[in-house]
Amino acid sequence: MSPLLAVDDPVLLSFADEVGASGPVAAAGRRTRWERGGALHPDTRLVTAPTGIVAYSPAEMTAQVRAGTSVEEFHLALAEHGQRSALPERGGTVGGAIAVGENAASSLGRGRVRTAVLQIRYVSAEGRMVSGGGPTVKNVTGFDLPRLMVGSLGTLGLFAEAIIRTNPIPEVSVWLRSDDANPFAVPTTVLKPSAILWDGDQTWVELEGHRIDVVSEQGRLGAIGSFREADGPPALPHHRWSLRPAELASLDRAATGAFVASVGTGTVWATNPAPPRSLDLGVAALTERMKHEFDPTGRLNPGRSVATA
Amino acid sequence: MAGTAWSDRLRNLTGRRAGTTPVADPLVADLQQALSADRVHDSGVHRALMKKDASVFTGGVSGPLCYPETTEEVQAIMRIAERHDRAVVPRGAGTGLAGGAIPLGAPIVIAATRMNRIVDVDLDDRVAWVEPGVVNLDLTRHLQPLGFHFAPDPSSQQVCTIGGNVANNSGGPHCLAYGVTNAHVVALEVVLPSGEALMLGGLDAEPLGYDLRGAFVGSEGTLGFTTKVAVTITPNAPAVRTLLLSFDTIRDAANTVGAIIADGIVPAALEVMDQRITEAVENYVGAGYPTDAGAVLLAEVDGLADGIAIDADRIGEIGRAHGAIDVRQAATEEERALLWKGRKTAFGAIAQIAPDYYLHDTVVPRAKLADVLDEVYAIAERHDVLVMNVFHAGDGNLHPLLVFDARIEGKLDAVHAAGSEILAASVAAGGVLSGEHGIGVEKQAYMDQMFTDDDMDHQGRLRRAFDPVCRANPGKVLPMGHSCADIAALRSVPSEVWG
Numbered sequence: 001m002s003p004l005l006a007v008d009d010p011v012l013l014s015f016a017d018e019v020g021a022s023g024p025v026a027a028a029g030r031r032t033r034w035e036r037g038g039a040l041h042p043d044t045r046l047v048t049a050p051t052g053i054v055a056y057s058p059a060e061m062t063a064q065v066r067a068g069t070s071v072e073e074f075h076l077a078l079a080e081h082g083q084r085s086a087l088p089e090r091g092g093t094v095g096g097a098i099a100v101g102e103n104a105a106s107s108l109g110r111g112r113v114r115t116a117v118l119q120i121r122y123v124s125a126e127g128r129m130v131s132g133g134g135p136t137v138k139n140v141t142g143f144d145l146p147r148l149m150v151g152s153l154g155t156l157g158l159f160a161e162a163i164i165r166t167n168p169i170p171e172v173s174v175w176l177r178s179d180d181a182n183p184f185a186v187p188t189t190v191l192k193p194s195a196i197l198w199d200g201d202q203t204w205v206e207l208e209g210h211r212i213d214v215v216s217e218q219g220r221l222g223a224i225g226s227f228r229e230a231d232g233p234p235a236l237p238h239h240r241w242s243l244r245p246a247e248l249a250s251l252d253r254a255a256t257g258a259f260v261a262s263v264g265t266g267t268v269w270a271t272n273p274a275p276p277r278s279l280d281l282g283v284a285a286l287t288e289r290m291k292h293e294f295d296p297t298g299r300l301n302p303g304r305s306v307a308t309a
Numbered sequence: 310m311a312g313t314a315w316s317d318r319l320r321n322l323t324g325r326r327a328g329t330t331p332v333a334d335p336l337v338a339d340l341q342q343a344l345s346a347d348r349v350h351d352s353g354v355h356r357a358l359m360k361k362d363a364s365v366f367t368g369g370v371s372g373p374l375c376y377p378e379t380t381e382e383v384q385a386i387m388r389i390a391e392r393h394d395r396a397v398v399p400r401g402a403g404t405g406l407a408g409g410a411i412p413l414g415a416p417i418v419i420a421a422t423r424m425n426r427i428v429d430v431d432l433d434d435r436v437a438w439v440e441p442g443v444v445n446l447d448l449t450r451h452l453q454p455l456g457f458h459f460a461p462d463p464s465s466q467q468v469c470t471i472g473g474n475v476a477n478n479s480g481g482p483h484c485l486a487y488g489v490t491n492a493h494v495v496a497l498e499v500v501l502p503s504g505e506a507l508m509l510g511g512l513d514a515e516p517l518g519y520d521l522r523g524a525f526v527g528s529e530g531t532l533g534f535t536t537k538v539a540v541t542i543t544p545n546a547p548a549v550r551t552l553l554l555s556f557d558t559i560r561d562a563a564n565t566v567g568a569i570i571a572d573g574i575v576p577a578a579l580e581v582m583d584q585r586i587t588e589a590v591e592n593y594v595g596a597g598y599p600t601d602a603g604a605v606l607l608a609e610v611d612g613l614a615d616g617i618a619i620d621a622d623r624i625g626e627i628g629r630a631h632g633a634i635d636v637r638q639a640a641t642e643e644e645r646a647l648l649w650k651g652r653k654t655a656f657g658a659i660a661q662i663a664p665d666y667y668l669h670d671t672v673v674p675r676a677k678l679a680d681v682l683d684e685v686y687a688i689a690e691r692h693d694v695l696v697m698n699v700f701h702a703g704d705g706n707l708h709p710l711l712v713f714d715a716r717i718e719g720k721l722d723a724v725h726a727a728g729s730e731i732l733a734a735s736v737a738a739g740g741v742l743s744g745e746h747g748i749g750v751e752k753q754a755y756m757d758q759m760f761t762d763d764d765m766d767h768q769g770r771l772r773r774a775f776d777p778v779c780r781a782n783p784g785k786v787l788p789m790g791h792s793c794a795d796i797a798a799l800r801s802v803p804s805e806v807w808g
Contacts, residue, residue: 004736004759059571060674060705082573102515114520115492128763134741136672138489138704140478140527141742141752141759142786143768147491147523151515157767168573187435191547191613210616217613242515246433264435266514277517282507286774287518293770306518 005131007121011050011066012129012160018047019158021127026301027158029068029096036100037153037304044302049095049160053077061137061166062118067095067159074164083166086111095159101151102240105233108264109170109194109208116165117146122157125295135163148290153309154301156294170208175232176218178203181225183263184249189224190217196263197233200253203263204233236260241268242277279307336393337373340417343385348376348423359418362403362410363465365667365721366750369411371398376423380498380506380536383419387504387534390417396783397502399530401441401473404465406668407749409477409529413784419534421472427451428537434512436495436539441472445479448540457542460487463745464653472535478527480745482578482652485703486611487543489745491526498537499525502780512539524771529747530782532775546611549577550621551639551648554628555602559583559698561632562604563678566702568627569608570675574620578609579703580652586659586697586710593658596651597644602634606702607652655699659712663695667711667724669731673740675705684734685709692727694720706744707735733758748786756788 007013019025024044028034049068056063058081065074071087074094078084087097088104098120103112119133132145149156173194183198186205195206205221207214221227237258243251243266251261257271268274279287287307291298340349350356351373359371372395377383390397396416403410412418421442428438430452437459439448445466449458462481463469469479475497480489487493496510510522525532556562562581569579581604582590588600598605608624610617625636639645659666673681682698689696689711700708709731713720732742736758743752756765765787772779772787 001758003757003761003764004739004741005764006761057674057676059567059676061570101520112492114523115488124763124767130763130767131760132764132767134672134759135739136674136705136741136744138480138484138672138701138706138744139741140480140489140745140747142748142756142765143771144478144491144524144527145767145771147520147526148771150523151518151520156519168575191544209613210619212619213613213616216615240515242513242517244434244512245514246431247513262514266512279518280508282505283509283518283521286501286507286521289777290519290521290771290774293774294767309517 005134007129007131009054012121015047015050015160016123016127016129019123019127022299024299024302025158027067027095027154029093030070030091032090032092032096033100033102037155037301037306037309039303041302047158049093049158054161058083058166062135062163063166064161064163065094066161067093067098069094071097078166079169082169084110084169085164085166086113086116087164088113094162094164098150098159098162099152099154103265103267105197105236105262106195106206107262108196109192109206111165111167114147114150117150117162118165119163120146120149120159121161122149122159124157125297125300129160130157133163137165151306153304153306155291155304155306156300158300172211172214173206173208174214174218175230176205176207176221176227177230178225178227181221181227185224186221187264189220193264195233197260198248198263199234199258199260200251202234204230206233234260236269237271239270239273241270241274242266243268334373336389336395339389339393340373340375340386343389344375344377344382348378350374359400359412362405362408364406364408364411364749364751365665366408366411369413370415371412372415372417374418374420376420378423380500383500383534383536384504384506386417386419387500387502390780391502391504396780397534398782399472399476399534401470401476402444402465402468404469404473405477405747405749406670407743407747407751409747409749409782409785411750416783421470424536430455430542435542436512437542438537438539439471440537441470441475441535443471445469445471445474452542453545456545458545459540460484460493460543461490464656471538471540475526475535475538476528476530477745477747480701480706482580482701485579485701486575486577491523493541494522494526494538495541496539497522497525497535499533499535501533502776502778506536527747528772529749529786531772531785533781548614548617549609549611549645550617551645552608552621552624553598553637553639553648554606554608554625554633555599555635556606556633557603558632559604559682560679562606563682563702565606565628565631565633566678567675568631569624570703572623572627574610574623576608576620576624576703577611578607579701580607581605581698581700581702582607582652582655583698586655586699589658589661589697590651590655592661594647594651594654596647598648598651599635607648652699656710659697659710663712663714665713665715667713667728669707669709669711669728670743670746671732671735671740672704672706672744673735673738677738677740678702678705681707681734681738681740685731688727688730688734692723694723694727701744704744705740750785753786753788
């Protein structure tokens with residue numbers, strides 16, 4: 001009997017053949033975050049991951065989707081069954097969303113990408129199809145390759161397919177906006193906001209759930225400011241900063257430029273680029289060892305590094 | 310591959326046993342100098358205590374037992390282990406059920422017991438910094454007055470440690486809605502087998518680099534020793550409703566679970582118990598469970614009062630539509646607490662029936678629950694083993710409990726044979742080998758039912774990046790031959806040391 005995770009999908013096997021076992025290679029999605037991790041070496045061969053939703057079981061809340069599928073198309077298919085996922089809708093592909101690992105602005109409600117990937121299939125530097133994780137919503141079988149792959153920028157393997165955890169779309173979803181509320185009072189005022197965004201002046205809160213709960217939460221918000229319904233979240237500036245939630249209170253426009261901060265997560269979208277970050281020496285060395293184990297010749301996404309992302 | 314001959318396999322791994330009193334050991338002397346004489350134990354009694362964990366597996370051989378109190382002491386132990394070419398095994402409360410803490414090759418056992426401080430509760434970042442020896446329930450009790458709790462709640466939460474939860478990526482009934490340990494660990498201070506201390510992950514939104522914290526969680530002590538953990542703290546829900554649904558058959562209960570999830574409800578917990586285990590629980594704690602039902606479903610929803618009232622009513626409707634013969638809601642907090650006490654002491658209740666049990670842990674797609682349960686009962690019957698089922702039904706996590714008396718000749722082999730078939734049936738249904746207990750020594754030999762050689766090779770690569778010589782907890786998780794220098798580490802025991 002062949003192992004449960006053995007790959008027999010000819011589409012995936014053909015993708016593995018295309019990636020092959022030699023020469024610099026990278027997978028291109030919609031290039032919405034193409035600059036992340038540094039410039040790709042110019043003689044890198046580009047491949048595109050296969051597309052399509054392979055299996056979707058709303059009752060299991062899991063969907064098996066090929067990496068080249070656009071997140072919008074994926075979410076349209078889920079929405080037909082009243083579901084969605086944690087992958088951010090920003091014009092990219094499922095594989096790109098996993099490779100970059102950025103969370104959606106409403107990640108408090110939709111969940112984080114790092115916990116949404118149940119199983120990952122990728123083509124290794126040796127051109128082999130490798131699977132990690134498993135198809136079920138709960139699984140601790142073996143080492144956690146899906147966690148390692150989220151945010152790896154395709155430097156450890158080129159993604160071919162994933163099984164993504166899905167979630168029900170709540171009955172009601174509303175955005176509220178206030179000019180006078182303290183954004184940092186929101187987490188202790190309402191139980192599970194799906195998003196709290198703050199631009200230094202105004203606060204946006206996304207409330208989701210049963211209509212009756214959303215109405216009562218809206219009433220509770222009245223205690224900390226005057227909130228009105230809004231069309232949606234504010235436009236998010238281009239650059240992304242990663243801060244501790246507690247650091248947001250001391251954000252300085254002189255450093256960030258105009259910003260929108262996600263209270264409760266610490267993500268900040270700003271007009272100014274984030275200051276460069278670097279890994280501690282020991283973590284940097286471990287990162288290099290990891291890259292060398294998975295890609296000894298450095299052929300996957302050459303030029304890109306998670307250490308400078 | 311076989312479910313039998315575990316003890317033979319382990320004996321082969323654990324090197325020689327001289328049966329003599331250890332001679333003065335330079336390793337022990339070095340460890341005592343680095344810690345203190347009273348925190349390094351090398352007596353036969355101490356080593357014997359470390360030989361087992363809560364699993365049925367025997368054959369462990371322990372080296373010296375150390376109780377470090379600081380990260381620097383753990384680093385010193387690692388460097389001494391390297392100098393003496395000895396393996397190390399982290400140990401929390403020893404409640405693991407897959408043999409993950411069983412020492413193979415007379416390793417240094419590093420106990421987390423004395424690293425048990427809750428270092429800081431940071432309400433602004435909503436994290437708690439804890440040392441690995443903090444008991445899971447103690448953390449939640451500490452957080453309760455602040456309005457928070459630690460979400461993973463394994464049945465062993467009264468004794469199991471956060472370090473053990475990190476090593477095993479532990480779950481528990483309430484992980485259905487809140488996620489398992491990995492979702493709640495934001496940063497980890499770890500000591501690698503090289504002796505280097507690293508901070509993995511971070512409190513910021515999207516830490517730079519590979520998710521090494523995510524890779525470390527659930528690695529069963531094979532990548533290093535956790536010395537400090539930042540876990541997210543979860544706000545306590547203002548309202549909770551707990552329902553008890555009774556069914557004539559466990560199939561009806563299982564199908565109800567699938568229908569609840571398919572309806573778009575994600576309860577805080579969905580636990581099923583079959584009639585045998587319900588009877589045992591009732592005899593043990595008198596929790597108010599019906600003993601005449603074929604199965605019961607304990608369903609809990611938490612959140613805001615109005616919304617969960619809607620969900621609770623809907624769960625009742627779905628239950629009745631799937632054959633529930635009774636639906637009741639816990640009317641008081643006392644009644645709710647008693648129902649949960651019954652569920653969480655289910656494994657203790659087994660002692661009334663037989664002296665030993667073997668608890669399995671597979672996950673299957675929810676739609677296959679009923680069919681796989683039928684198979685589990687049939688397998689147990691074929692092997693003349695009593696089986697009870699109590700499980701986290703909401704995420705398809707089966708816990709067939711094989712109850713037996715190990716003193717009866719051949720019984721343990723029958724239990725292993727039945728377990729092997731249960732694993733195969735779960736994987737054949739599209740499921741996985743373990744939902745929350747891990748692989749340890751228990752399921753290594755079955756890894757090839759799920760993974761190809763390439764898959765396991767890549768898991769081995771992840772491990773080697775952390776621990777190139779496989780000094781940390783050798784002989785676990787990956788089958789022999791997929792795990793770098795495991796075999797060398799296990800054979801490196803000096804023959805004069807061991808008794």
